[in-house]
Amino acid sequence: MLNRVILIGRLTRDPELRYTPAGVAVTQFTLAVDRPFTSGGSKEREADFINIVTWRQLAETCANYLRKGRLTAVEGRIQVRNYDNNEGKRVYVTEIIADNVRFLESSGGNREEGGSSNVNAGGGYSGGGSSNRGGGSREQQDPFIDDGKPIDISDDDLPF
Amino acid sequence: MLNRVILIGRLTRDPELRYTPAGVAVTQFTLAVDRPFTSGGSKEREADFINIVTWRQLAETCANYLRKGRLTAVEGRIQVRNYDNNEGKRVYVTEIIADNVRFLESSGGNREEGGSSNVNAGGGYSGGGSSNRGGGSREQQDPFIDDGKPIDISDDDLPF
């Protein structure tokens, strides 16, 4: 009925931009959010690693300007998805669907690798996006696919 | 660095009060939070089911006054725990550690089952709490134990 999340943390890796079969842009990244204390007298600082999902124009902007290590504010809502993995077990995935992202550290311009073509894909379908869903070795390291879910993103996941 | 969540929803079942080995009260419940829309033109209303954890005095108060179906506001922070299940696979659990809970629907008094002894257990250790970790049939339905994690709550989980 009301569902609001605000986080400030740093990206654990570069954001990943993909496209749904219908050509909708979706970007995922993980935010490392330091905890306000260290439990059990531990010396090391602890953090929560929280998965963020952005859609459409915001997805393109995030993919273009965010990078690993950047301090970032995220506003959104908690969403809990579930699916049955390949052992027939139900798996729950909690993500933040962001509707507002603030870049707290200015970068130095555009994505150097990948060029600017992804950036301006807009709402329309960009054929280049579909190649992201191919079975390259890079896909094998994708934590969202590692979960055992055959297809990670579908248009049914569209939150708005 | 900053981690804030505010939710309003309804409890999917009565809250569960337990005690850590050191006697610290911890209460868990799930909030059904209706989504602001229905995806894909679906007729049924959809909700996110979000696990809430409260500690110490707040845990006792929640166990005492909250019940299944009650409209409730929760303020807290997102925490992501992980553990290796009995197949050696790492499982991630996302929970809201609440520090403020508001009862938006007044009840009609105390817990009828269980009496008031749990309620006033305070910070001190109450032997009665440990029986909650026994292997009764009710425990088999506990989603937190269903995950395959041998012991659900330890004092290491204490967030403050």
Next chain:
Amino acid sequence: MLNRVILIGRLTRDPELRYTPAGVAVTQFTLAVDRPFTSGGSKEREADFINIVTWRQLAETCANYLRKGRLTAVEGRIQVRNYDNNEGKRVYVTEIIADNVRFLESSGGNREEGGSSNVNAGGGYSGGGSSNRGGGSREQQDPFIDDGKPIDISDDDLPF
């Protein structure tokens, strides 16, 4: 850069629906939000009285369903307006521009006084609204006009 407010409280009076000269609906009400403590050992409960403003469709819905005393959740952003009063002194007004309002206590249907014509005025200009800006004695008690500002609402205030 980021500006988010979430409040739960009760309306101190019925909401007031007006229309800008261009016919845009705007509803104002005040939320009494109990403080989490009583300062100085005072016996009486204390509250903050916070002005809420809603626009367009949300304004119509609030005017239609909210009433004095209702428990209500408001999500929005803080806005600080200023103007020079009739003594030439600059006055600052802080309001919450709400973009999400949740009715936590169900009413029993529509506004009994005033009928449903205001409710469905939509985006178009409804002449009935302008009568709210007349100089009736009820207006004299309006804190928004008491401030000495001759005209309270203009289309320049439109936040989106």
Next chain:
Amino acid sequence: MLNRVILIGRLTRDPELRYTPAGVAVTQFTLAVDRPFTSGGSKEREADFINIVTWRQLAETCANYLRKGRLTAVEGRIQVRNYDNNEGKRVYVTEIIADNVRFLESSGGNREEGGSSNVNAGGGYSGGGSSNRGGGSREQQDPFIDDGKPIDISDDDLPF
């Protein structure tokens, strides 16, 4: 009943540390928070200027590390004070009582002017604080005193 604010913006000037008669540290500053849009097609960027108040240890830390222009995140609650000014008119002041402040831009060490003696005044009363309430010309520009309120801060304002 629930009252939560999260802001990110920049300080409009250096923070001001004072002490109540009882020696409690209180720091005030103003955050300029850019609006997410420009109203009326105006070219200039607009911002809300929001008054922040911190108490005790947090007040000392803010006075020590925050400076004009710094990007800062503030978490707290809205408080509305009122008092009668010297014309007998009731004036309302809206402030954010912060309980969490994050410095999003690292400084280069301590306050250069004033040294570290203010910083570590702790809970005890520091005589130096009272001089802040004298009638120096710098005080004349203080918006909190400009309001016409004879004494700006009292121990009655202590929120916890």
Next chain:
DNA sequence: TTTT
């Protein structure tokens, strides 16, 4: 699997 994690960020500074």
Next chain:
DNA sequence: TTTT
């Protein structure tokens, strides 16, 4: 496994 889910609430009204």
